[in-house]
Amino acid sequence: MTRSILATTTFLTAALAGGLAHAAEVTPARGTWDSGWFNTEIYIAAIEALGHTVNEPVTLDDAVRYQALSQRDADFSVMEWFPLFNERFSAFDELEQVGYVIRGGAREGYLIDKATADAHGIDNIADLADPEISALFDRSGNGIADMVACPPGWDCGVVIDHHMSEFGLEGSIDLISAAYDAAMADVIAAKQAGESVLFYTWTPNWVLGELVPGEDVVWLEVPHSTLPEAQSALIGQTAISGVVGCASDPCELGFPANDIRPVAHSDFLDENPDIRRLFEVMELSLDPVAEQNVRMRAGEDTPADITRHAREWIEANQAQFDAWIAEARAAVD
Incomplete structure (x- = not known):
């Protein structure tokens, strides 16, 4: 047509x-x-x-x-x-x-609500290996953090899966791979209700217009730069300068720009x-x-x-x- x-x-x-x-x-x-x-x-x-x-x-x-x-x-x-x-x-x-x-300018990474980050000193995704920290983000009742991730078939999911394995988080974070916009609408409602929230996102995207980094949410760093084999040439290129709402500058987001x-x-x-x-x-x-x-x-x-x-x-x-x-x-x- x-x-x-x-x-x-x-x-x-x-x-x-x-x-x-x-x-x-x-x-x-x-x-x-x-x-x-x-x-x-x-x-x-x-x-x-x-x-x-x-x-x-x-x-x-x-x-x-x-x-x-x-x-x-x-x-x-x-x-x-x-x-x-x-x-x-x-x-x-x-x-x-x-x-x-x-x-x-297109960035990717993990974020949590700022209130929980400040109250518990959380600034790295590896902090969720602590069962007490992981449980803060449990929204399904199983005692493990729930994180909105990539819909099935998206290439970002390969990197997220690699991070979960590399940082020993497979038993600490349950990935939500449902329709992204609907899942994030639920996250925003939970944040507004005072709950702790954890999610993956990218820029440009509407999400960070509603959950503003440095005000509502903060970026989590990863312990070190690591990527799947197909992107291994980019290891060491995942620390991004000038990221508002990150504890460090440059910020080790775990994803290359x-x-x-x-x-x-x-x-x-x-x-x-x-x-x-x-x-x-x-x-x-x-x-x-x-x-x-x-x-x-x-x-x-x-x-x-x-x-x-x-x-x-x-x-x-x-x-x-x-x-x-x-x-x-x-x-x-």
Whole structure:
């Protein structure tokens, strides 16, 4: 299904000025976590402004998404985390990483409520090996901490499982792998009721708009840098500077900082040099994505809302957007 005609005169004018001789019908892929759907909509608008027809995005789990991109059942995704997806990406020689959506700002880690951290001096995930500390976060009645983790099939789960084993926490933390947003809504309600809470999250995401690091929650460090074998080259690169709400600076989060990057099939990029160039020059920042995620959490979460959020961001940054389009168009002029 193709999308509706561009909503503003600016976009339509840009598309006509670019010429349609090279126009393609493009199908975006996107991940199942909606915190990146805003980014996808901004990139869709840019590709439309170049004169291409863009179909509705297909929402796919990680493994299926990479297969779809490799088979050209989908053309691109701008929700790819690296180094988190290094192993998955390396299996497909025909795919390319091109440019950056958000450079180095995507973080992951473990957090607890600040009140419990302050009352018990907890600043490291290994503190939960103490049965008395673990029991503080028990919400199921079995005496063991409950932690919201990754949904099944997400690559972050491989790192979490490695940490649980490496730090001897498999008998101290029960991982909750249900639907993430619903599980985190339960965590937020528990926090507001004065209960101790423990969870994994990433940035950008709506969660840290509601549970603010340094005010409501704190990041937990890990005892030392350790990663699964596929990411072993990144051991020693998991201490991140400037993390608000962490006891140390740099903060040993246990996860390397990730770049969010576009991925597409090499043939697609060769056939559409303007889109390749767009991916090379276009780049967003973390703050507007986090702000938009909070708006989604507040109820502005329909497909029309997310598209509107993207349009509003473009209108507020029109000069930059137009410069990206002009540079991308020059690749085919």
